[in-house]
Amino acid sequence: xxxxxxxxxxxxxxxxxxxxxxxxxxxxxxxxxxxxxxxxxxxxxxxxxxxxxxxxxxxxxxxxxxxxxxxxxxxxxxxxxxxxxxxxxxxxxxxxxxxxxxxxxxxxxxxxxxxxxxxxxxxxxxxxxxx
Amino acid sequence: xxxxxxxxxxxxxxxxxxxxxxxxxxxxxxxxxxxxxxxxxxxxxxxxxxxxxxxxxxxxxxxxxxxxxxxxxxxxxxxxxxxxxxxxxxxxxxxxxxxxxxxxxxxxxxxxxxxxxxxxxxxxxxxxxxxxxxxxxxxxx
Numbered sequence: 103x104x105x106x107x108x109x110x111x112x113x114x115x116x117x118x119x120x121x122x123x124x125x126x127x128x129x130x131x132x133x134x135x136x137x138x139x140x141x142x143x144x145x146x147x148x149x150x151x152x153x154x155x156x157x158x159x160x161x162x163x164x165x166x167x168x169x170x171x172x173x174x175x176x177x178x179x180x181x182x183x184x185x186x187x188x189x190x191x192x193x194x195x196x197x198x199x200x201x202x203x204x205x206x207x208x209x210x211x212x213x214x215x216x217x218x219x220x221x222x223x224x225x226x227x228x229x230x231x232x233x
Numbered sequence: 234x235x236x237x238x239x240x241x242x243x244x245x246x247x248x249x250x251x252x253x254x255x256x257x258x259x260x261x262x263x264x265x266x267x268x269x270x271x272x273x274x275x276x277x278x279x280x281x282x283x284x285x286x287x288x289x290x291x292x293x294x295x296x297x298x299x300x301x302x303x304x305x306x307x308x309x310x311x312x313x314x315x316x317x318x319x320x321x322x323x324x325x326x327x328x329x330x331x332x333x334x335x336x337x338x339x340x341x342x343x344x345x346x347x348x349x350x351x352x353x354x355x356x357x358x359x360x361x362x363x364x365x366x367x368x369x370x371x372x373x374x
Contacts, residue, residue: 125288126252154259156284157342164337190281193348194341 105131115142120151123159144211145170148180155187176214178207244307250291251299259284270371278349279367283322285342286363290326319368327360
Protein backbone atom coordinates (compact mmCIF):
# COMPACT_ATOMS: atom_id res chain seq x y z
CA UNK A 103 0.00 0.00 0.00
CA UNK A 104 1.73 3.16 -1.10
CA UNK A 105 1.97 6.26 -3.18
CA UNK A 106 5.32 6.72 -4.88
CA UNK A 107 6.94 8.82 -7.50
CA UNK A 108 8.10 6.78 -10.46
CA UNK A 109 10.34 7.59 -13.37
CA UNK A 110 8.51 9.35 -16.17
CA UNK A 111 8.73 12.46 -18.27
CA UNK A 112 11.22 14.81 -16.63
CA UNK A 113 8.79 17.72 -16.48
CA UNK A 114 5.95 15.76 -14.84
CA UNK A 115 5.94 14.28 -11.34
CA UNK A 116 4.18 10.93 -11.77
CA UNK A 117 2.69 9.59 -8.52
CA UNK A 118 1.37 6.05 -8.61
CA UNK A 119 -0.91 4.77 -5.85
CA UNK A 120 -1.49 1.07 -5.22
CA UNK A 121 -3.52 -0.80 -2.62
CA UNK A 122 -6.15 0.95 -0.49
CA UNK A 123 -6.49 4.69 0.12
CA UNK A 124 -8.49 4.85 3.35
CA UNK A 125 -8.40 6.54 6.77
CA UNK A 126 -5.51 4.33 7.88
CA UNK A 127 -3.27 4.78 4.84
CA UNK A 128 -3.87 8.38 3.73
CA UNK A 129 -2.42 10.09 6.84
CA UNK A 130 0.81 8.14 6.26
CA UNK A 131 0.95 9.33 2.66
CA UNK A 132 0.30 12.92 3.77
CA UNK A 133 3.32 12.70 6.08
CA UNK A 134 5.47 12.27 2.96
CA UNK A 135 3.57 14.94 1.07
CA UNK A 136 6.34 17.53 0.92
CA UNK A 137 8.93 15.03 -0.27
CA UNK A 138 6.58 13.61 -2.91
CA UNK A 139 6.02 17.05 -4.40
CA UNK A 140 9.47 18.58 -3.94
CA UNK A 141 10.47 20.47 -7.08
CA UNK A 142 7.46 19.34 -9.11
CA UNK A 143 6.26 21.68 -11.86
CA UNK A 144 3.34 19.41 -12.86
CA UNK A 145 1.79 16.42 -11.07
CA UNK A 146 -0.14 13.36 -12.23
CA UNK A 147 -1.64 10.99 -9.62
CA UNK A 148 -2.46 7.56 -11.03
CA UNK A 149 -5.08 5.70 -8.97
CA UNK A 150 -5.87 3.06 -11.63
CA UNK A 151 -4.47 0.26 -9.46
CA UNK A 152 -6.09 1.40 -6.22
CA UNK A 153 -8.46 -1.32 -5.00
CA UNK A 154 -10.32 0.85 -2.49
CA UNK A 155 -10.77 4.61 -2.20
CA UNK A 156 -13.11 6.43 0.18
CA UNK A 157 -13.60 9.96 1.49
CA UNK A 158 -10.11 9.79 3.02
CA UNK A 159 -8.67 9.03 -0.41
CA UNK A 160 -10.59 12.03 -1.74
CA UNK A 161 -8.84 14.13 0.89
CA UNK A 162 -5.50 13.12 -0.60
CA UNK A 163 -6.69 14.10 -4.09
CA UNK A 164 -7.94 17.40 -2.67
CA UNK A 165 -4.69 18.18 -0.89
CA UNK A 166 -2.70 17.47 -4.04
CA UNK A 167 -5.02 19.60 -6.17
CA UNK A 168 -4.81 22.50 -3.73
CA UNK A 169 -1.06 22.28 -3.29
CA UNK A 170 -0.55 22.19 -7.06
CA UNK A 171 -2.99 25.05 -7.52
CA UNK A 172 -1.07 27.09 -4.95
CA UNK A 173 2.23 26.65 -6.75
CA UNK A 174 0.76 26.98 -10.24
CA UNK A 175 1.54 23.38 -11.17
CA UNK A 176 -0.93 21.61 -13.48
CA UNK A 177 -2.51 18.55 -11.82
CA UNK A 178 -4.46 15.55 -13.14
CA UNK A 179 -5.77 12.28 -11.71
CA UNK A 180 -5.68 9.10 -13.79
CA UNK A 181 -8.77 6.97 -13.03
CA UNK A 182 -10.01 4.87 -15.95
CA UNK A 183 -13.76 4.27 -16.28
CA UNK A 184 -14.70 1.21 -14.23
CA UNK A 185 -11.86 1.39 -11.72
CA UNK A 186 -12.72 1.50 -8.01
CA UNK A 187 -11.79 5.15 -7.60
CA UNK A 188 -13.63 6.54 -10.61
CA UNK A 189 -17.10 5.92 -9.25
CA UNK A 190 -16.28 7.58 -5.93
CA UNK A 191 -14.81 10.63 -7.69
CA UNK A 192 -17.97 10.82 -9.79
CA UNK A 193 -20.31 10.56 -6.80
CA UNK A 194 -18.78 13.65 -5.19
CA UNK A 195 -18.36 15.38 -8.56
CA UNK A 196 -14.58 15.69 -8.29
CA UNK A 197 -14.10 14.92 -11.97
CA UNK A 198 -12.63 18.18 -13.24
CA UNK A 199 -9.06 16.83 -13.15
CA UNK A 200 -9.87 13.15 -13.87
CA UNK A 201 -8.45 11.56 -17.02
CA UNK A 202 -8.94 8.09 -18.51
CA UNK A 203 -5.27 7.22 -18.92
CA UNK A 204 -1.74 8.44 -18.30
CA UNK A 205 -1.09 9.63 -21.85
CA UNK A 206 -4.17 11.85 -21.76
CA UNK A 207 -3.12 13.21 -18.36
CA UNK A 208 0.41 13.94 -19.59
CA UNK A 209 -0.91 15.73 -22.68
CA UNK A 210 -3.27 17.79 -20.55
CA UNK A 211 -0.63 18.98 -18.08
CA UNK A 212 1.82 19.67 -20.93
CA UNK A 213 -0.77 21.75 -22.72
CA UNK A 214 -1.28 23.75 -19.54
CA UNK A 215 2.45 24.21 -19.05
CA UNK A 216 2.84 25.40 -22.64
CA UNK A 217 -0.05 27.81 -22.36
CA UNK A 218 1.58 29.38 -19.31
CA UNK A 219 5.08 29.56 -20.71
CA UNK A 220 6.16 33.02 -21.92
CA UNK A 221 5.68 33.65 -25.67
CA UNK A 222 3.84 30.36 -26.03
CA UNK A 223 6.99 28.27 -25.91
CA UNK A 224 6.97 24.56 -25.14
CA UNK A 225 7.35 23.27 -21.62
CA UNK A 226 10.68 22.08 -20.41
CA UNK A 227 13.56 23.71 -18.63
CA UNK A 228 13.45 26.98 -16.77
CA UNK A 229 13.03 30.08 -18.86
CA UNK A 230 14.20 33.54 -18.26
CA UNK A 231 11.34 35.95 -17.87
CA UNK A 232 10.37 37.87 -20.99
CA UNK A 233 11.91 41.32 -21.09
CA UNK B 234 -46.91 -4.84 9.80
CA UNK B 235 -43.42 -6.31 9.89
CA UNK B 236 -43.01 -8.57 6.89
CA UNK B 237 -39.27 -8.84 6.86
CA UNK B 238 -37.46 -11.99 7.89
CA UNK B 239 -33.79 -12.78 8.13
CA UNK B 240 -32.25 -15.26 5.77
CA UNK B 241 -29.08 -17.07 6.76
CA UNK B 242 -26.47 -16.22 9.34
CA UNK B 243 -25.58 -12.67 10.29
CA UNK B 244 -22.22 -10.88 10.01
CA UNK B 245 -20.81 -9.70 13.33
CA UNK B 246 -17.57 -7.87 14.03
CA UNK B 247 -16.37 -5.53 16.76
CA UNK B 248 -13.40 -3.49 15.67
CA UNK B 249 -11.16 -1.27 17.81
CA UNK B 250 -11.71 2.40 17.02
CA UNK B 251 -8.05 2.82 16.12
CA UNK B 252 -9.21 1.09 12.89
CA UNK B 253 -6.11 -1.10 12.57
CA UNK B 254 -8.45 -3.91 11.47
CA UNK B 255 -10.60 -1.79 9.13
CA UNK B 256 -9.15 -3.32 5.98
CA UNK B 257 -9.61 -6.86 7.36
CA UNK B 258 -13.23 -6.13 8.31
CA UNK B 259 -13.91 -4.83 4.79
CA UNK B 260 -12.43 -8.02 3.36
CA UNK B 261 -14.49 -10.18 5.74
CA UNK B 262 -17.68 -8.30 4.93
CA UNK B 263 -17.00 -8.67 1.19
CA UNK B 264 -16.47 -12.41 1.73
CA UNK B 265 -19.67 -12.72 3.75
CA UNK B 266 -21.63 -10.94 1.01
CA UNK B 267 -20.03 -13.11 -1.68
CA UNK B 268 -20.96 -16.24 0.27
CA UNK B 269 -24.55 -15.02 0.18
CA UNK B 270 -24.45 -14.63 -3.59
CA UNK B 271 -24.62 -10.82 -3.55
CA UNK B 272 -23.61 -9.54 -7.00
CA UNK B 273 -20.35 -7.62 -7.50
CA UNK B 274 -21.64 -4.07 -7.78
CA UNK B 275 -23.90 -4.26 -4.73
CA UNK B 276 -21.11 -5.96 -2.79
CA UNK B 277 -18.61 -3.20 -3.55
CA UNK B 278 -21.19 -0.52 -2.75
CA UNK B 279 -22.13 -2.05 0.61
CA UNK B 280 -18.47 -2.50 1.60
CA UNK B 281 -17.63 1.12 0.71
CA UNK B 282 -20.67 2.55 2.51
CA UNK B 283 -19.99 0.38 5.58
CA UNK B 284 -16.36 1.50 5.58
CA UNK B 285 -17.41 5.16 5.54
CA UNK B 286 -19.76 4.48 8.45
CA UNK B 287 -17.02 2.68 10.41
CA UNK B 288 -14.62 5.56 9.74
CA UNK B 289 -17.16 8.09 11.04
CA UNK B 290 -17.94 5.97 14.07
CA UNK B 291 -14.30 5.55 14.99
CA UNK B 292 -13.16 9.12 14.33
CA UNK B 293 -16.04 11.11 15.62
CA UNK B 294 -17.79 8.76 17.97
CA UNK B 295 -14.96 7.02 19.72
CA UNK B 296 -12.06 9.40 19.29
CA UNK B 297 -9.96 6.76 17.54
CA UNK B 298 -9.24 4.98 20.83
CA UNK B 299 -8.13 1.36 20.55
CA UNK B 300 -10.12 0.66 23.72
CA UNK B 301 -13.38 1.84 22.15
CA UNK B 302 -15.21 -0.57 19.91
CA UNK B 303 -17.17 -0.01 16.73
CA UNK B 304 -19.84 -2.68 16.34
CA UNK B 305 -20.75 -3.90 12.88
CA UNK B 306 -23.72 -6.16 12.20
CA UNK B 307 -25.10 -7.17 8.83
CA UNK B 308 -27.85 -9.47 7.64
CA UNK B 309 -29.82 -10.18 4.51
CA UNK B 310 -33.52 -9.50 5.01
CA UNK B 311 -36.35 -10.70 2.85
CA UNK B 312 -39.15 -8.22 2.44
CA UNK B 313 -42.05 -10.59 1.81
CA UNK B 314 -44.35 -7.76 0.81
CA UNK B 315 -42.07 -6.62 -2.00
CA UNK B 316 -40.55 -10.01 -2.66
CA UNK B 317 -37.17 -8.27 -2.63
CA UNK B 318 -34.10 -8.93 -0.57
CA UNK B 319 -31.96 -6.30 1.04
CA UNK B 320 -28.67 -6.19 2.87
CA UNK B 321 -28.91 -4.30 6.15
CA UNK B 322 -25.72 -3.09 7.83
CA UNK B 323 -25.70 -1.51 11.28
CA UNK B 324 -22.62 0.35 12.47
CA UNK B 325 -22.73 1.36 16.11
CA UNK B 326 -20.50 3.39 18.42
CA UNK B 327 -21.01 4.89 21.85
CA UNK B 328 -20.42 8.48 20.77
CA UNK B 329 -22.55 11.18 19.20
CA UNK B 330 -20.72 12.17 16.08
CA UNK B 331 -23.40 14.37 14.58
CA UNK B 332 -22.75 16.90 17.32
CA UNK B 333 -19.12 16.98 16.34
CA UNK B 334 -17.78 19.75 14.13
CA UNK B 335 -18.86 19.01 10.57
CA UNK B 336 -16.03 18.48 8.11
CA UNK B 337 -15.81 18.35 4.34
CA UNK B 338 -14.60 14.79 4.59
CA UNK B 339 -17.49 13.57 6.70
CA UNK B 340 -19.92 15.42 4.43
CA UNK B 341 -18.47 13.49 1.51
CA UNK B 342 -18.63 10.26 3.49
CA UNK B 343 -22.36 10.79 3.97
CA UNK B 344 -22.79 11.76 0.33
CA UNK B 345 -21.10 8.50 -0.71
CA UNK B 346 -23.25 6.42 1.65
CA UNK B 347 -26.46 8.08 0.50
CA UNK B 348 -25.55 7.71 -3.14
CA UNK B 349 -24.73 3.99 -2.87
CA UNK B 350 -27.49 2.85 -0.50
CA UNK B 351 -31.26 2.77 -0.88
CA UNK B 352 -31.57 4.12 2.64
CA UNK B 353 -29.25 5.62 5.24
CA UNK B 354 -30.74 6.13 8.70
CA UNK B 355 -29.03 7.49 11.80
CA UNK B 356 -30.33 6.44 15.20
CA UNK B 357 -28.92 8.43 18.10
CA UNK B 358 -30.86 6.96 20.99
CA UNK B 359 -27.95 4.98 22.48
CA UNK B 360 -24.70 6.28 21.07
CA UNK B 361 -24.90 6.46 17.30
CA UNK B 362 -26.09 3.72 14.98
CA UNK B 363 -25.95 4.12 11.22
CA UNK B 364 -28.29 1.77 9.40
CA UNK B 365 -27.52 1.13 5.73
CA UNK B 366 -29.99 -0.66 3.48
CA UNK B 367 -29.36 -1.83 -0.05
CA UNK B 368 -31.65 -4.00 -2.22
CA UNK B 369 -29.79 -6.90 -3.77
CA UNK B 370 -30.24 -9.59 -6.38
CA UNK B 371 -28.62 -12.82 -5.39
CA UNK B 372 -27.14 -15.48 -7.62
CA UNK B 373 -25.28 -18.61 -6.67
CA UNK B 374 -22.63 -18.01 -4.01
